[in-house]
Amino acid sequence: MSQSQPNTTSTAYFQSIFNCALKAYKQKTKKDLATHPLATQLQSCNSASAILAILQGQVHKFDQSRESDKRWEKWLGPMVNVLYAFSATLGEGVGLAFSPAKVIFAGIGVLLIAAKDVNGSKDALASLFERIEHFFKRLETYTEVPPTSAMTDIIIKIMVEVLDILAIATKEMKEGSAKKYLKKLLEGQISKMR
Template sequence: MSTRAHAAILPSNIETLFANALKDYAIQTGDDLATHPLFSKIKICDSVESIAAVLQEQADAFHKFRKRDQKVAKWLEPTINVINMLSGTLSEAVSLAFPPGKVIFAGIGILLVAFQGVNASYDVLDGLFESISHFLMRLKIYSEIPSTPAIAEIIAKILIELISVLALATKEVKQGRLSEYIFSYESLFL
């Protein structure tokens, strides 16, 4: 019987993992989250509402030709709330050079921008984010547990994977391989 020790991720390793996730995002999408203009806008936001307003601007630009509906609002604020809570819980345990939640919000905004000019169904975008939102709502419990190194590790891994999902989705949208990829990835969140 093999006994393999699972080493816990140390706080310094969490920062390295986030840095690597950001590098990977930049390689896949051609966008550097930490220097993107959307990150600059989001970085100064001090509330869920102000972050939602910045992201809603991006969504509105995408579907300006359509009658404005409330589909985006349906998933946007709950998603922001949970990411903020998870990021806050992580920040209690680990000091990072950048706010991970705000970097993720920039990734969401960049994906919304990538949808602009793409002849794609808005329902594809809505479906993807609705799935992500539902997934994150199930993870909300982690923000309600007292912060420990183990919880910080779990949250860090979740947020890093979310950056990866946003990178892959953005890359696919930019390359025009949208619906089949996103619909197959969407099933991972169900």
Template structure:
């Protein structure tokens, strides 16, 4: 994001909201996302390309064909780029010891590894990611403007909702109900 002035501070209750979303994720998936090794691996990433490389590692073994590989990976760029830019908009002043976007990326990794472990339907996984890709492509324009306090609040809500979607999808996949 190009900033001509300082980024507005996010709402002080973001930490509470995001922590609540993490607890809900753990309740659904039976996994503490902050303790997942992917979070530590992602925290050392300082560019969207580094993050993409880590997520691509999670995709290994999930697809059997070049076509499936393309369908499973085309969603990555817009989602990672927008969330990474949004994380930058939130700045390090969110009062969290971790980057919310990087925790969300770990959630993507957990979903992908769950899909691999349960041999879930690739078509369902692709459908989830394509819907998210369409949403994030529409948000991409907002990564090019300096955020207002209202935008910061919306960005925080989006991050919480994405984490919630990942928790629900991971839970359903574990239970073999991905067709729903």
């Protein structure tokens, strides 16, 4: 008798993948995104603009310079829109009970909080977020077509990878080796996304 393969389109399968990613995030950062106050705030958002407003609040805590809005807006707005569209695609496609995009937004907020008092972190983070945003912009066309099971599987795995990048960056930020790590990350991990 052959063992049946898991149905890769099942909600349980996707929740399992994402739950493993959340567990790995918690191990790396000592933060539970599922219960983090920022995640709770984001879960009640029902539009990309509401999520953007919350993240802009985190940016203002992190970067209070005059150029802050323009500097961070160039990647934050497009990234929120694409991730929110991915989340809608996934939710409609497989009926997920969670919002992977909102968890990623919480991860971005937690990273901004961790970077607040780290010298030289603004440029490194801006570069990291810019590359993630460019990557998601290239995938934006996939939000405009009905999702197939293979496409849904790929989108979930992409979101898991982004969550892993945020976890590692947050951990390194807390340990004070963020600048060196983010440079190495930009050269290595992000190039895998191309």
